[in-house]
Each structure stands twice: as structure tokens, then as C-alpha cells.
Amino acid sequence: MDGQSLLIVDDDKPFQQRLARAMEKRGFETVTADGVQDAAAKITQTAPAFAIVDMRLEDGNGLDVIEMLRRKRPDSRAIVLTGYGNIATAVNAVKLGAIDYLAKPADPDDILAALSRKPEDKAEPPENPMSADRVRWEHIQRVYELCDRNVSETARRLNMHRRTLQRILAKRAPR
The missing domain is CATH 1.10.10.60 (Homeodomain-like)
Incomplete structure (x- = not known):
């Protein structure tokens, strides 16, 4: 993972900054964006190899960012983070190109595991599934x-x- 570009899109600035620092410690070169428009500009400039995108952003939907990234760089690996998880949006995120869908607040090690997982490997079942x-x-x-x-x-x-x-x-x- 060393030196890989990572875009973090989240409108929760403190969470975004903590996550960026944690991912930098794990070898990523991070760039942050506060919303869909900001992310679109950064993807157009240089599409990252990896992305962590919040589902609900102040200026739109994180799925739009996933779709833009997939069009600009088809080999990119993106995951969706959300505090409002549900099956329909998870399925939609995967159809648009996300490789995983995690509930907030996600642990940086879980995020790293999701980003580095091989496409043919299946995710581990959750330790504490929803009731x-x-x-x-x-x-x-x-x-x-x-x-x-x-x-x-x-x-x-x-x-x-x-x-x-x-x-x-x-x-x-x-x-």
C-alpha cells in the first residue's frame, strides 16, 4: 500500500482529518474533499487509486463520487462509509463500483482491510451484526x-x- 493515493470525501471535518492522519500512518498519500463538487474537481485533476466516501454529503450523494471515480479510473478501489446504512444503498454502491460498504465510525484497520482485500476474497462476516x-x-x-x-x-x-x-x-x- 505504500505511497498509494487516497481520496477521503466527508463533510464531517474532524472525522475526515482524523481518518486522513490514520491512513497516512498506514502508508497512503491522502487528499481530502468536503463534498461532491470538491471531490469532482480532485478526481478530474488526478483520479486516486483508492477512495473512502461518505454516503450523505451536504451537497449531494456519495454514490455520485463513486460513479465519477469509476468513470475516470476504472481500476480504483472505493469504499462507502455511512451512518445511515441500509441494504438498498449498499447494493447500489456496489453496483456503481464500490468494493465495500462500512458503517461509521469505521476503524482505520477495518478500512485498510477493505481497501487491500483482493477482489476474489470475501469480507469476513461482522462480529456484531445488526439486531x-x-x-x-x-x-x-x-x-x-x-x-x-x-x-x-x-x-x-x-x-x-x-x-x-x-x-x-x-x-x-x-x-
């Missing part, structure tokens, strides 16, 4: 976001009472 309650909560959050955070529309699509949905949304995410 059924967490999967349900993630699904509700995804539909809520797709409905532009409209509680009534989300409740209708999920076939549940609006007040029940409001109670679920008011609670913290299950572990």
Missing part, C-alpha cells in the same frame, strides 16, 4: 428519508399509524 430491531429501524429511517421526512407519507407507505411512526422516530436507534 432485528436495528434492521427494522434502519428500514423505517430509509423510507422516511425517501419521503422527504414527511411523517404522514412515510406512515402510509409503511402501512402503520402516524402516531406509532412518530413514537418510533422520537426514540434512539436500537443497537
Whole structure:
């Protein structure tokens, strides 16, 4: 991995900087971007060999960055980090060219393992998989976001009472 170029795209500046320092200690030459537009400019200038991209950015979707990178440099290896993980976006990220999809906050060693894994090797199953309650909560959050955070529309699509949905949304995410 020594001397490999790495683009880190995240709008959470403190997390971005900590991750950049951690990856530099592991031999990467890091470049950071705060959003889709910034990442597009850096990819156009010099497409990196590796990328770590946050799914939700202030100015767009991290999947757009994955797609741009794949068009500019097909052999690049990118992973998606997100605090809003769900199966549909993970599948979409892989279809667009991401090699892995990790939940935030991801450990730098897990990120390094994902970036350096050979394409034919399968990822290890998670030590602590999501509980059924967490999967349900993630699904509700995804539909809520797709409905532009409209509680009534989300409740209708999920076939549940609006007040029940409001109670679920008011609670913290299950572990």
C-alpha cells in the first residue's frame, strides 16, 4: 500500500482529518474533499487509486463520487462509509463500483482491510451484526428519508399509524 493515493470525501471535518492522519500512518498519500463538487474537481485533476466516501454529503450523494471515480479510473478501489446504512444503498454502491460498504465510525484497520482485500476474497462476516430491531429501524429511517421526512407519507407507505411512526422516530436507534 505504500505511497498509494487516497481520496477521503466527508463533510464531517474532524472525522475526515482524523481518518486522513490514520491512513497516512498506514502508508497512503491522502487528499481530502468536503463534498461532491470538491471531490469532482480532485478526481478530474488526478483520479486516486483508492477512495473512502461518505454516503450523505451536504451537497449531494456519495454514490455520485463513486460513479465519477469509476468513470475516470476504472481500476480504483472505493469504499462507502455511512451512518445511515441500509441494504438498498449498499447494493447500489456496489453496483456503481464500490468494493465495500462500512458503517461509521469505521476503524482505520477495518478500512485498510477493505481497501487491500483482493477482489476474489470475501469480507469476513461482522462480529456484531445488526439486531432485528436495528434492521427494522434502519428500514423505517430509509423510507422516511425517501419521503422527504414527511411523517404522514412515510406512515402510509409503511402501512402503520402516524402516531406509532412518530413514537418510533422520537426514540434512539436500537443497537
